[in-house]
Amino acid sequence: MSKNNNRGRGEARESASRTNGTIRCAIYTRKSTDEGLEQEFNSLDAQRESAEAYIASQRHEGWVCIPDRFDDGGFTGGNMERPALKRLFAGIESGDIDCVVVYKVDRLSRSLLDFARMMELFDKHAVSFVSVTQQFNTTSSMGRLTLNILLSFAQFEREIISERTRDKMSAARRKGKWVGGMPVLGYDVDPKGGKLIVNEDEAAQVRGMYQLYLEHRAMIPVVQEIDRRGWQTKRWTTKKGQDRGGKPFSKSSLFRLLTNVIYTGKVDYKGTIYNGEHSEIVDIDLWQRVQDALRRNGSTGGKEVRNKYGALLKGLLYCAPCGTGMVHTYTAKDNGKRYRYYVCLNAQQRGWASCPTKSLNAHEIETAVVGHIRSIGRNEEIISATAAKVREESGKRMAELETEQRGHERELKRLHTGVQKLVGESFTAVSNGGAAMDQLADLQDRIRTIEQRMTAIREEVIAIQRETVDEGDMARALAVFDPVWESLSPREQTRIVRLLVERVGYDGRDGRVTVTFRSPGVKALCSEADIRNREVSA
Template structure:
């Protein structure tokens, strides 16, 4: 019995200690203090003062990831691009001196980074956030754009992932006769894939009464693109897009050449280390293992350097001009073909509020408040298209 009483008191004391720790952590976070955990990309941890310090090089990488996600709109595609370009997750050292190497990016890493409020200078605790003591590295406008895309992706994420073709007008196209949404459907004949938009209300009726029923996606999407062409050809939009694209291109060029110089330096150091290990007088016990590790690092660095060098060459002598932007918007159909399906979806959702189909024609309503964001989107896409064409 006495042993049972001791166990009860010990358990009670343990619960009290745990409660005090939780209260202390909550109070610290309310004051904006960093309370530990795995270090995140973009910051180094000042263990003595228990604060987050901005790592300038990593901060630029974080800003690049946020900017590219706004342009691509897909965590999976962004992760693939980051891995192709040689980016890795945060590498850090534990208190005991154990090195944790960075790994390849996956969608979990991307979503965790994009949802981390630390990047806007806040500390989150449960469902609330508080101003942090550290400096934010992402501005509120960029954060809001990313959150809007993440929110927009939620309801269509599964359905889009399971289809080989993405319907750009999904969510904005409506049947003017029945007053309901029209959804995409797909058919395959003789090995070809056909996309249609069908009246969702009529598809549930036992007897069809809608004169529209089903319309080919290609025809209606082409008609919408033709109407958007007038918006894209506006001189003010062309000029603003060019200036924004020039700034993005310059920042990307500087980042790439800096990354190239860093890789060249690391590769040179790896080669020097290999030469040092291969000297006749070097009799280190772990010489063979160290040489294998250095050679593996050199091969990986060479691959990354080759990829970065190719991207640098794509930017050399191919600076975007106002004429490039103007010509791209004059030939909207060609510009549209150069975009990925997810990029087409983003532009349509950003600019078009509603497309209503009637027997007599098409009524289209634009989002007037989306033009400012459209300029940033088009600027990024213009740089992307220029780089893709240069690398062909």
């Protein structure tokens, strides 16, 4: 969003300058060494003279040379840490420059990655770029074609760096090396060598959990005993100084710990086990006995199961006091009849005493939600209030997306700065496999991930703006829902509810049910209502 605004301002400046009949040209010159700069007429002067002559030849087009000099003597073209270059960027961003002229492209940069970044800046502010000796001019179609070719090579270069990094990490995994990621309880990461070293206090806790499971043969008693002892998940601090982990264990986190082969001194890479460089915490015999016990008990560690019995609110219902989802389950009686329930995930994983809601009859809550939706469709005041609430939720989501967008923009700026600092080092390190190359590839992957997320944010914002609902939308959607509900198949009923409802909250303390509607679903049902009405009219 901000990029489009910046581009708009840049085009406005370009339009204003061309309307005045002038194109303000800045000449950038560079020399890698200090040698000869003390001479009265040096290499920088020669570059500037050629550029001035070219600008003079375009005087009939309104080109004028601004008096400011942007000379970097004694600076490499392998990075962007150059004082005159930074002043040039500042002039571009302030709207004082319409065109940048250099003697040769490599005077501006010797790095395709840096050059691509510069072209993005130029394009954002509608600034043209000209290379005097190479007939490179982005004001012409041929110049823009050349630019696109160069940018394609830059993208290819970034992908090659990423592939090289992934190959290196795969090779390291096969050799049993620790290649980063979320630390696990029982080990610390050596800040010097990056290897895993045993944390004896935490290792004793890990071994204790394995023994507890063999003793109880069930997850809930072990989780409760771990809570009583005050043991928590791995706590660590990120490079940004943020604290992570240090939370109570649940069934899922305990299952992951009990099934992690890393505790036997090995590493798992794509399903293949390799000997690791780190020491074991749990001997292989104890680890295998725990795996056998888990298989006999049929533990899934909380993995998702199919919606086998057509639970209407599966994935929509959550426990309001705990803030966690409620999962669908059932009990079978001797007569073969099944009784369906929704169970609070917190209660299921940490024991019944941890939740005031615990379990809920599935048929009763599903009937209550359907009845609630029907009652809304019969009352205009409720329809109006519900539509207003839906708009309010959409507004909250818009605000969240805008906040996230601003955060990503700041992070992108920081990452681009990191790329600029590393790129010079990385190009010299290609031949000897330097660490800077790996760091650069990591930065490029993170940049690509953030840019993809920003694109998704923009698409979601457009969708929300397009799907904003009013009272008429809500009335038409509910008009589809009420009359035909009983005639729908269970699968079709589930589809309609998922279209219309975003989430259902239940509070076991007072039996209160809250239903949150989805704007896109309301719009979709409106379309169905319109189609139905046209069919009836025909």
